[in-house]
Amino acid sequence: MSKTPIRLTVNGLPHEVAVEPRRTLADALRDDCGLTGTHLGCEHGVCGACTVLLDGEAVRACLHFAVQADSRAIRTVEGLAAPDGTLNPLQRAFWENHGLQCGFCTPGFLMLATWMLEQPGPVDEARLRHVLSSNLCRCTGYQNILTAVRAAAQELGKWAETAPA
Amino acid sequence: MNWTGRRLPRTEDPALLRGEGAFTADLAAGARAVRFLRSPFAAGRILSITAPDLPPGALLVTGADLEGVGTIRPELFRFNYRAIAQPVLPRERVHFVGQPVAAVVAATPEEAEDIAEAILLEIEPEEPVVTIDDALRPGAPILHAEAPGNTVVDGTIRHPDCQAAFARADRIVEFSLRSGRQNATPMEARAGLAAYDRATGRIRLTASCQMPHMLRTGIATLLGMAEADLQVVAPDVGGGFGQKMALFPEYPLLVWLARRHRGSFCWIEDRNENLIASAHSREQRHHLRAAFAADGTLLGLEADILANTGAFSCYPTTCGVEPLMALAEYPGPYRLPTYAARARALATHTCPAAPYRGVSRPVVTFGLERLMDRAAAALGIDPVELRRRNLVTEFPHVTPTGLTLDQASYVEALDRAAEAADIPGFRARQAAARRDGRYLGLGLAVFNERTGYGTPAFAARGMGIVPGYEVVDIAMTPAGDVEVRIGASPHGQGLRTTLAQLAADRLGLDPSRIRVIHGDTDRTPYGWGSFASRGAVIAGGATQLAADKLATRLRRAAARLLQAEPEAVTLRDGAAWAGEASIPLTEIARRVHQRSEQLSDLDGFNLAETAQYDPGGTFSNACHVAEVEVDAETGHVRVLRFLVVEDAGRLLNPLIADGQVHGGVAQGIANALLEEVLYAADGNPLTGSLADYLPPSAAEIPLIEIIHMETESPETLTGAKGLGEGGAIGAPAAIANAISDALAPFGVDIAELPATPARIRALIRNAR
Structure with a gap:
């Protein structure tokens, strides 16, 4: 099948790749850009393990074709930590609060939470649960993922205390 | 400084948080892609497999190519086990939808899928055996000649005085229950990468597995190769929950390819394959009959346990793992003077069964804890009190199946849970809600969990x-x-x-x-x-x-x-x-x-x-409490509160221990309400995507409260008892009891899980 040249800007760096039109963004990131931090859990848009930010929006990389991301800016889990590997506040909160076990779904949750915390306005308990219910985790029962994102939101001044749901 | 017992954050985490973990698929660059062609029929005879002209470098492997390769045939020397064999690729017959029939190799996964779609697989369908009833029906087709009546395991424990206990009982409680079939659904599906090393002639299999040494032994035996020539690596593994214990046919095929073709071959399972063709669990039916004295003392128990264990027997545990665990562990944490039970594994044309977190104990606890609530109602005794009267309080205690229960806190955990749940306060809220036409319920589940057992x-x-x-x-x-x-x-x-x-x-x-x-x-x-x-x-x-x-x-x-x-x-x-x-x-x-x-x-x-x-084993214990609200119009259940009193002995890292409880409970709640593998009557799976098979999201799992008790085990060196499975064991029973409690005004009794809205609606309709 013929290939189309595209340009992806991933975590600020340009990647010139040629892909079949049917190639998903997730496969292009993993196989053409070598960024295997974006994981594929279902390839039909339910689990959210492949969540990345496309021009600032959280999307399922398995439901986008790579060609749709041509000339657009993508952020993946590899772009969260500092270049020397220092974890950012969200990643640190996951670490300190045991927000991951096997770690397979973690990149998707990190990108989903990154998106949520970058939206205007504070996050409260209802919003937190609503947004994080976009993705699936099989190990944590969500308890410590919620705790971790709550802690990060507090640290970043994005948390709005509400009465417990 | 004492490090043990501290909530130390994990050394595993930083790499995973940076996206720098190495899961099998992350290591596959440069390998040729393998796509399995899977049977579209539950039962049938293979007539032909015809490939189009293959592009250069592509390969098609069928059973006919695997001359000299052995079959997966685990053994059990007790309980009337009939050894049945699973071919790596079948030559004559297919036995379930999703069974690998051929493998296609190409440069990329896309190309391999294209080729696989163009292959003509001619199968003459035969009558399938899908359900427990199908398997038991006289004259039913027989899957394996070695297993007449489709019965692969038939185990019995029968105390001679059991009948006498029923003869002198004041009250006999008898009912049947059913557990739906589940898929462990690790977020990373299976994956394998077999690479030939030209310098040494050895193969390295990187696989998303739980038992790398066992996998190596199993594959080397099947392929007749020196075990020393095979290295198995389990890199970062994205969850297993038991599903990744088994020796699946896909892995020996990858190693066979790497040896035969002196290259690297990678198979990354997709979610549909995982849902229909990896391993299923928990499809069981129990019939229970229990004898009680008027004061609530449990006098005797009879159990008939049937497990639909699918088309083959999983290696190394065998398909006996579910029914035989139920047979041995049904008495649970209760004093049971006498016991009579039979447990069978039945072969059907469905995906083979394998262990899944808790194995049979979620179903056993569902049975036993429904029994306690039913008996309490029948005898007019408070359910907490009835349990208290029957729980084992003196240790060590030998169960009627010969297991020795070590020091534990069955009654103490129950009392702590009952107190923390504020049952009187709940009853007041429940009564007030009912006046408003809302149905709240509270359910308890007490259980012990056999853990850390060795040879x-x-x-x-x-x-x-x-x-x-x-x-x-x-x-x-x-x-x-x-x-x-x-x-x-x-x-x-x-x-x-x-x-x-x-x-x-x-x-x-x-x-x-x-x-x-x-x-x-x-x-x-x-x-x-x-x-x-x-x-x-x-x-x-x-x-x-x-x-x-x-x-x-x-x-x-x-x-x-x-x-x-x-x-x-x-x-x-x-x-x-x-x-x-x-x-x-x-x-x-x-x-x-x-x-x-x-x-x-x-x-x-x-x-x-x-x-x-190599310890003999220990028993951790717990009491789960669920509070639910059931919408009587829609049958929808909302879990309002979930409380766990857990006693797993000494906690080595409480941060990690809590995480294990959380994850188990979430799987247990989903077991009770959401997840079920369904088959059509012809043996076609109906739950082939995560839109049909429903692991829970954060929206369905409430805050999980945990109270730890630490009865250190004298039976283990560290004082710790295991707790990885407990969350999944107690939650289904607690939820089932809570729903039954909520719907008591309708006389509804939950005897089948998952309690989906459709099932709950049907129960309410029929009760009315």
Whole structure:
């Protein structure tokens, strides 16, 4: 099948790749850009393990074709930590609060939470649960993922205390 | 400083958080892609497999190519087990939808899929056997000639005095229950990468598995190759929950390809394959009959246990794992004077069954705890009180199936839970809600969980391959850091952290100086893996033993270097101390390795040790409490509160222990409400995507409250009892009891899980 040249800007760096039109963004990131931090859990848009930010929006990389991301800016889990590997506040909160076990779904949750915390306005308990219910985790029962994102939101001044749901 | 018992964040995490973990698919660059062609029929005869002209470099492998390759045929020498064989690729017949029939190899996964779609697979369908009733029907088609009546296991325990107990009972409670079929659904599906090393002629299989050593043995045996020529690596593994214990046909096929074609071959399972063709669990039907005295004393129990274990028998546990665990462990934490039970595994044209977190115990606990609530209602005794009267209180206690219950806190955990649940307060809220037409319910589940059991327990099952022990190799490097090599293979349980904590305390060393190495048959001693709530107990015990032996060596060397007696030397803060004198462990390590002439009278001295641990087992226990609201119009259940009182002995890392409880409870809630593998009557799976098979999201799982008790086990070296499965064991029963309580005004009784809205609506309709 013929290939189309595209340009992806991933975590600020340009990647010139040629892909079949049917190639998903997730496969292009993993196989053409070598960024295997974006994981594929279902390839039909339910689990959210492949969540990345496309021009600032959280999307399922398995439901986008790579060609749709041509000339657009993508952020993946590899772009969260500092270049020397220092974890950012969200990643640190996951670490300190045991927000991951096997770690397979973690990149998707990190990108989903990154998106949520970058939206205007504070996050409260209802919003937190609503947004994080976009993705699936099989190990944590969500308890410590919620705790971790709550802690990060507090640290970043994005948390709005509400009465417990 | 005591490291054990601290909520230490895991050493595993930073790489995973940076997206730098290495899961099998992340390592596949350069490998040729393998796509399995799977049977579209539940039962049938293979007539032909016709490929189009294959592009250069592509391959098609069928059963006919696998001359000399053995079959997957695990053994059990008890309970009327009939050994049945699973071919890597079948030549004559298919036995379930999704069974691999052929493998296509191409340069890319896309190309392999294109080729697979163009292959003409001609199968003459035959009448399938799909359900338990199908399998038992007289004259039903027989899957395996070796197993007449489709009965692969038929185990019986029958106490002679059981009938007498029923004869003198004041009340007999009798009912049937059913558990739907489930898929463990690890977020990473299966994956394998087999690579031929031209320099050595060896194969390295990297696979998302729970038992790398067992996988190596199994594949080498099937392929008739030297086990030493096969290395199995379990890299980062994205969850397993039991599903990744089994030897699946896909892995030997990858190794066969790598050997035959001297290259690298990779198969990354997609979610549809995982849902229909990896392993299923928990499809069981029980009939229970229990005798009670008027004061609520349980006098006797009869159980008839049927498990639909699918088309083949999983290696190494066999398909007996579900029914036989139910047979042995039905008495649970209760005093049961007499017991009679039969447990059967039935073969059907469905995906084979394999262990899934808790194995049979979620179903057993569902049965036993529904029994307690039903009996309480029938006898007019408070359900908490009825349980209290029957729970074992004196230890050790030998169950009617010969298991020995060690020190535990069955009644104490129940009382703590009942108090924390504020049952009187709940009853008031429940009454008020009912006046508003809202249905609240509260359900309890008390259970014990057999954990950390070694060889004797598996041997008692009569398994042909008896797992159990774990071996740990420990060594201090010349620079003074420590390598702990374990045969067990964690995949999310944080053993790298927990075992380092244990070793740190024994060696007086900071855990940051300790590296736990696992998941590589070239770099670790032979061992079994992480399953059956055994990591902290068995790998932990072996680590402690090995560290103690290394500590003895360090003390000996230190004694020589400090001119002291070994008994006078203690290890702390990274040094060996004799009174005021001390020497850093780094210095001891350097001298032992690089200045051994100073220790020349310690003949052949080194800083390496091996230890093996093989305990008899222990029982952790817990009480779960669920509070639910049921919408009587829609049948929808909302879990309002979930409380766990957990007693898993000494907690080695409470942060990790809590996480295990959380995850188990979430799976248990989903077991009760959401997840069910469904088949059409013709054996076609109806739940082939995550839009049909429903793992829960954060929206369905409430806050999970945990209260820990720590009854240390005298039966384990670390004092810890396992707890990996407990969450999944108690939650289904607690939810079922809560729903039944909520719908008591309708006389609804939950006897089938998952309690989906459709089922609850049907129960309400029929009750009315």
